[in-house]
Amino acid sequence: MQQQNPERPEQSTISVSRSARAPRTPATSRVGVAALILFGMATAAFVASCGDSSPASTGPHFVQLDSAQVQAGKTIFRFATFGDESFWTDTARMHEVIAKSVSPALALQVGLKVDSDTLPQAVKDALAAGQVDLTSPATTVTLLKLGAVVGLKGTVQTVNGKDSLVSVGITCAFCHSTVDNSFAPGIGHRLDGFPNHDLNVGAIVALSPAISPGLKAILQSWGPGKYDARTNIDGKNDPAVIPPAYGLNGVAKEIYTGDDTISYWNAYVAITQMHGHGTFVDPRLGISIHNGAEQVAPLLPALLQYQLSLHAPAAPAGSFDAAAAARGKALFEGTAKCSTCHVGSLYTDINEGKLHTPAEVGQSAEFALRSVTGKYRTTPLRGLQQHPPYFHDGSAVTLDDVVNHYNTLMSLGLTAQQKADLVQYLKTL
Numbered sequence: 001m002q003q004q005n006p007e008r009p010e011q012s013t014i015s016v017s018r019s020a021r022a023p024r025t026p027a028t029s030r031v032g033v034a035a036l037i038l039f040g041m042a043t044a045a046f047v048a049s050c051g052d053s054s055p056a057s058t059g060p061h062f063v064q065l066d067s068a069q070v071q072a073g074k075t076i077f078r079f080a081t082f083g084d085e086s087f088w089t090d091t092a093r094m095h096e097v098i099a100k101s102v103s104p105a106l107a108l109q110v111g112l113k114v115d116s117d118t119l120p121q122a123v124k125d126a127l128a129a130g131q132v133d134l135t136s137p138a139t140t141v142t143l144l145k146l147g148a149v150v151g152l153k154g155t156v157q158t159v160n161g162k163d164s165l166v167s168v169g170i171t172c173a174f175c176h177s178t179v180d181n182s183f184a185p186g187i188g189h190r191l192d193g194f195p196n197h198d199l200n201v202g203a204i205v206a207l208s209p210a211i212s213p214g215l216k217a218i219l220q221s222w223g224p225g226k227y228d229a230r231t232n233i234d235g236k237n238d239p240a241v242i243p244p245a246y247g248l249n250g251v252a253k254e255i256y257t258g259d260d261t262i263s264y265w266n267a268y269v270a271i272t273q274m275h276g277h278g279t280f281v282d283p284r285l286g287i288s289i290h291n292g293a294e295q296v297a298p299l300l301p302a303l304l305q306y307q308l309s310l311h312a313p314a315a316p317a318g319s320f321d322a323a324a325a326a327r328g329k330a331l332f333e334g335t336a337k338c339s340t341c342h343v344g345s346l347y348t349d350i351n352e353g354k355l356h357t358p359a360e361v362g363q364s365a366e367f368a369l370r371s372v373t374g375k376y377r378t379t380p381l382r383g384l385q386q387h388p389p390y391f392h393d394g395s396a397v398t399l400d401d402v403v404n405h406y407n408t409l410m411s412l413g414l415t416a417q418q419k420a421d422l423v424q425y426l427k428t429l
């Protein structure tokens with residue numbers, strides 16, 4: 001097993017100078033789209049066809065984990081804002097919006113989650129008894145004071161004898177954690193690394209009084225579970241499905257288009273989207289953002305360790321037909337040609353340096369061209385049942401849709417039974 005960490009997040013300034021594509025006009029951070037997504041943990045196309053020749057396979061580069069670093073990274077993932085309160089409070093004024101207008105009922109409606117493990121037993125009892133006013137923003141402020149709202153960090157102070165929300169920021173967990181609904185819908189134990197596909201990031205950000213009408217229309221068009229991490233860079237609107245943040249260890253490059261490493265995308269998101277304090281420079285995309293004293297880079301190594309510790313969930317017991325899955329595995333490795341690109345134990349050829357053109361995988365050229373590579377990465381198949389919909393745009397609602405897409409694109413000629421068997425195998429991954 002390869003023990004050397006393939007990441008390079010130690011420097012205080014994230015600067016990428018490789019010229020994979022011609023540099024674009026420099027862009028700086030603008031008031032507008034900002035919320036957490038794309039930690040570099042996502043994928044492009046299921047069952048993709050193969051691309052041009054590339055370097056010989058190097059196999060997965062698994063990183064050895066340090067327990068102390070993992071624990072530190074867990075705290076960073078859940079609670080570090082990188083100083084982004086200066087944007088969400090001073091510029092976006094979201095603390096005012098929450099205190100005046102966001103009740104727990106509304107918060108749950110737009111997909112925010114509550115960590116039941118932070119709630120005192122008396123509060124749990126009152127919730128169970130229906131004695132908590134879920135229509136009052138004051139209750140939301142109390143939940144923030146308890147640190148119970150997943151991915152939101154609020155500072156609550158007593159002003160004139162009353163709890164007042166004086167600042168708010170967001171963390172990695174905002175988009176990349178959910179709960180198991182064990183207490184009530186939207187309330188339960190944390191599930192770090194699971195994408196929150198109930199979260200309507202656009203609708204939440206659009207509540208800010210600092211957002212222009214034009215940008216507000218873009219944000220409100222996204223819907224639950226989607227986010228565009230480039231809108232505030234290039235002004236375009238093409239949101240992607242929030243990806244899972246588990247099963248990352250050993251994968252060479254992340255996000256749908258395989259732009260770079262996990263730590264690269266952690267820095268990109270923390271600074272360009274969350275508006276954390278630090279510097280992010282990538283001439284390949286024409287980005288040069290310098291946002292105050294560095295608070296991001298020193299935390300990247302531990303954050304990475306925690307992310308790499310998050311294992312993909314196993315397929316739930318009884319969720320697939322074992323006999324059909326066995327037949328599907330044979331198809332995956334044979335007639336269906338899936339293993340041509342979904343290679344090795346991680347089911348991806350990205351570790352061989354391979355990417356695929358939009359035409360090869362039947363995906364949007366426009367979305368890919370906004371990236372560093374202009375292409376798509378073969379997804380490392382992980383916990384597939386746990387994170388529908390599929391493809392960058394969510395156009396495949398089910399695994400059946402994925403199989404049908406590639407059966408047509410690649411002219412495989414699979415029968416209905418073969419397609420059903422292949423789906424059963426995908427459910428096991």
